[in-house]
Each structure stands twice: as C-alpha cells, then as structure tokens.
Amino acid sequence: MGLDRRGFLRGAAGLSAAGVLAGAGSGQFTAAAAPRKHSRRRTLSVQDWMSALGDATPVQRLTVPGTHDSGARHGGPWVACQNTTVDAQLASGIRFLDVRCRAVDDVFAIHHGAFYQELMFGDVLDSCRTFLTAHPSETVLMRVKQEYSEVSAEEFRRIFGIYLDAKGYRPLFRLEPGLPTLGQARGRVVLLADSDGLGGVRYADPQLFDIQDDYMTEPFGKWPKIEAQFRKAVARPGKLFVNYVSTAALLPPRSNADRLNPQVKTLLESAEGSSWRGLGIVPMDFPNEFGLADTLIRHNLAGRGITLVG
Template structure:
C-alpha cells in the first residue's frame, strides 16, 4: 500500500486492485490507530487509505474469485509506545467488516479452508487474531548494505522453502531498503535476479513458498504462479498453505 512519499518510502506503483488482478496474494499492511480508525502508513507517511479500504477491496476481489486466498500481514507501524487498544480494534474490524471471510485462527489453514478468505498473519503480543508470525519461516533481511549479499540471503531462503518442512509457511522477502539504495532501485536488481533464478530451475517445479517483492513485474509473478501448476499433482484442498 506504499504508493506515496519519497524514494525511501515508495514500494509499489500499482494500486491494490491492480496488484490482486495481477496475481499478488500477499499483502503487508501497516496501520496506525488514530481517532479510533486504522490508517495505512509506511514509516511516517500516510498512504491515503484506511484498513477498511484494504478489507473492502480485498474481499470484493475474493467474492469475484472465490477459489483464491489472500495472506495479509497486519502490524502496528512504528509505534513510539504500542497502543493497548490496537488488538481490540483490529478484532472489531475483522468481526464487523470481515464479512465472515477472514481466517483469524492460530492454525495454518488448508487450502480448502482458506479459499475465498483473507488469512491474517499477526504479530500481537497478548492476543491471537491470526496465524502467529513468529511461528513462520521468514527470510526478511530488509536492511540492505549490499545487493549481492541481499540476493544471497534471498536465494538461501528460497532453498529453505524448497527443502524445508512442508507444514511450515515460508515467506521470502525480496524487498528491502538501505543507506545506499531505496526500494525501487533494489527491486530492479533483486527482482531480475529472482526472475532469472526461478526461470533456470529444472523441472519438476519446486516449492517456493510465499515470495514477497516491491515493485513486482508480470514476468516474475507469472513464473511464481505458474510453478503451482507444474509440480505434478499440485496443492490439494486438504494440504496446508
């Protein structure tokens, strides 16, 4: 949702609806609780959207495509002091505006359970309002000093997703920021490396888990989505995400 701000803030060029249509199925949603409402922020920049907007657009997409699912990481963006009412307000949003199409349980759902739903990945300390983020396999070396080292970390975690426990959800972040780069410059480098790497892999297709990127391109999206249909029998409705 980071569409506004300077070069250190911008992470996307497509609005949410366009991302979903293109094949994006993971959203990193960062909120600040102000005046009883969840406003979408990236660092200190308001992104001219609310959490209600995000839910509305995502659920509208899922109603039109009921066999799809969307993973949504929800966090409180850089609070000076975490607000005690953040979790209760999030629960109200999910209950009142989730239209019964939000998975907010601790267990990772099967694909059959997740179809047509938003699956919440949460990082709350005292409440469970989704799959606990700390229980996932996450490769998120977001602070980047050297693109080559960043790519090595991405490639290593993609290997973990391929050979690791299939019962664990693997998230590999290609995105990042740093003193000598910004999200768009890094995306041009890492996304191209990722495209070439995945394209060069031998058949049958391997398990990539969730591949997360800033400024995604259609070529890379197609390779990732296509791998779901090349791995033999693929993922059935009784298998975990």
Template structure:
C-alpha cells in the first residue's frame, strides 16, 4: 500500500456519546471517516470485484429495538465509507415513505436520493449501490410501484443513475447511483438497474435462532466470495433477528466482532478476488475500514 492510500485511511477520532467499539457502534458519529476511498482504485476494476461496506435496512433508525438497525444518519454512513445502501420504500398513496416493517423511518425515497446526490456532488470519485425493495403493505395507490419509483428518479434527474443489466466498471460508475432492483417493472418501462438477486450470489439468512450458526454461514460465504468469479457480485449479510432471541442490535454485537477478527486474521493465499459486499447492522468504523482495506490485500 502506498503512502497516499495510507493517508486516506488514517483514523479521525471524534467526540461521541454512547457505545463505540471497533466492530460495533451505537453512537451518532463514526470514529473514522473514509470519504473518498474509491478515488484510490483504478477505473478499470469491475465494481463486482470490489470489497464494499454496506448497511442492512440503511434508514432503520427508529421504531424500537426490533426495528432499529443503524444509529448513524445517511450522511454519516457515507462519511464512514458505506457504499451499498438497503432502501425500503413503502407504496403509500402514490408516495414512497421509507419503512422497516410497520415502522415509518421519518424520511422518503426522494430525500434518500437527494442526500445521495449531495454526497456524490461533493465526492465524484465515489459510487453508491442502492438495493431498492418494496416494504410492508401498499395503501391507496392509483399507479404501480414502478411508476412511483420512476417519477422520483425523474425528479432527481436521470443523469445521476446508471441503467444497466449488470454492474459496470468503477470508472463508468463514479459519481452515479446504481439501483439493484428488487421489484417488478411489469413491462411498463426499462429496468432501473441490475435485478436483485438476479445472477448475484447472496447470503442473507436473516431468521437467526443461533448466532454460531449465523456466523458459520457468514464465514462460509465470505470464503466463497474470495474464491469466486471476479465478474460476479457476492453479497454477504451479517444481519439478522429473532422475535424472541435476538434483536438486530444484539446479534450485531455477536457477529460484527467475528467479522473483524476474520478480516484481521485472513490471508491472501489462494484468493482470486476480494470478499465482495459485506452488509451489516450497527457496524463499527474500524470494521468498515478493514473491509475497504481488503481492496489492497
């Protein structure tokens, strides 16, 4: 790793209140900022080949212990280095408020996109992958979910999006949003981006009755990703819950430190590629940093 990259990945210590560890963070502000980490990677790399930190239910900051999955605002998630978002708009009276289950998250799809565009204007070397999935029950709509998504994308500006059936190179994606589409187009128009899950390899065992079993699956898929096809997208969810045994937070406290230990002890011997996208609840900033550093391993 050269001195420029090392400087990029330096630690910025900030004053915060709440619990903050290298792997788990329940505070408002991350302890490390990685604003432009993609700028140090070459343009010709396929996005699918990168190691990318992501957040599960990115906007789930409200609703109590069963609903809350993050404590950082979207801006602070970007600042920490997160580049994959998991966005869940509900279709409600032709609008798109963000929900987690029954819990309204005090924002809208329009606001999420505006904040993402603001970030990309300030950091044009970066790109943002955005899984978009319809959440909860539709209510009193006069048009399809696709049409409502299309209206918001049009309001934001098509120039901020790449509509492609697969992930492009990093150079092609800089300064853009790539929607991973988990809803039907119903023949009403072109897809917004690669279909989710489509041809991706995804591990998302979110119903968890034993954290040891969950970790075994996470570790298995991280190993699969590192030995897989560089042109295929691998996404590993470290998140999960159980109505009685685990909240998103309590499971993150158990799984996130294991992911960090895995990153700190893995070797590059025999690896064909990076570990792909790693999606987390309440990630610690050092955990995110180690995922980013995997691009130079």
C-alpha cells in the first residue's frame, strides 16, 4: 500500500486515566429462556445482545461481529479501515477488536503500518471498561498485535505488564488460557494474544482456531474464500473460526468493503445462510455502512422471539 512512502507520525498522545473495573467478570448472568411458541416477541438492544444467550455457551459457538484494524481511522484512503470510534463500534454490537500496538518507550500507540492513529492503548482499554461496566452481560474478544515496531516479545510483554498492573487494567482482562464459555467471559476483555508470553488465549493456535485472513487477495478472489470459511464453520464446528472479510489488495479498504460487505450480507440473509449458526468471529472494514453487525448478531438469536433494536 506504499505506507513507507507516505511517512509516519510518532505517537505522543497522553494516556487516558486508568481506573479499576468494578463488578465485572463475575460470570454470573442468567439469560432469559427462549419464549414459548405463543408468547410475545421482546426487544433487545444491540448493546446487550449477549444477554439473550446462556452462560454455558462456548465462545466458539457464537457469531461475533468484529472490526479489522479497529483503530485505523486516519492516514487517508489506503490506510483507514474504519470510520467509527471504538466506543461507537462497541455500541453497535461489535464484540471483536483487532488492536495493533506500536511499542514506544513504555506505552503502546495504536498504528496501522507507519501511521499513528491518534489513539493509545489506554484509550482503547478505557472504552472497553466503560462499555462493559454499563453492559456486564457482554464480552469483548481482543486481538493484541505488535505493529510498526520490532521490539522483542519480552519487551512487548514488559510494556503490556505496565498496563495490567501499574495502570490498573488487570481486572479488565480474562488472561486464562483456553477458550471460555460466555459466562466465564462476561464483563471482561478476553485477550487473544498475538505475541508470545502475554497470557490469555494464544491467537491463531491451530488447536483452537481456524482462520481465513488472506488480506492480499482482490475482492473477486477473496469472496470465494469468505464463503468457503462460513460453510466450513457450519459443517465442521469445534474450533473458533475467524473469517476476515477485509482485504487491502488492488483497491483501498473502503472500496473493497463496498464490494465485499454487500455480498456477505446477501449470503447471510438468504434462505440458506440465515439458518447458519456458530460462524465465529467475522472482522470487517466499515461494517456500519451496511448494517452487517446486526445481520451477524441475528445469527445468535434465531428462534428466541427477539426483535433486535439499535
């Protein structure tokens, strides 16, 4: 994408003040039972969509709308992957965040390639903490990856530890290994660690994950891979499937999203696709432009007599 030719900004923004997460992560949330055949439909906000699901639900049986390169809103058309803030993404039903961290001294600046995104890791964590405190039925699955720095895994882990302890974010995270049930994850951020030694679930562990992330395939070639991954998740459940709709090939991310996102929506709302369950994590660019978060959320709610509202 020619990022190096366009220069970069070093992250100098201050960290948001850290606090202590109160009352989250208890895992004690009882979902309402599915209504009887003749009972009234009830409404459910997209902000609380996980409240309809039982505590025993494994996360790998969910269909989770997510954003690819969640903080990437600045740097021009070849860099921006989103046009809404992390706060707005969570409020719209997004429950997977792809967080790219540049190690700068003792902090993480959020980057997409060379471009600083006017956002710090503490800002992302504050957004998650505020949201989960207000909506304790929910969880956020967060991939944390090093971006545009090349410090050792040990140094990256040291800085991450500063956020956990010196900055007070440890209570926000679920750092246990293995994929949790929804009850074990409620009210917390489930760390999907894309760097050695951070704790949590090791992202892309082939024993746990099945990932489609062919980010350098143009839309005509990418679409069959997306569709095949959906079908595989339905036919061979067990692992946590991840199906990246995003691609950076040939055209800017927004242009590719304008081509791929409507195809995904059409497939998932078709007579065949609407019956699919347990599609896993679906990271997208610009999902708000096409209502894809709502479409994916509904794959968790079928047969429960629920009308989803914004």
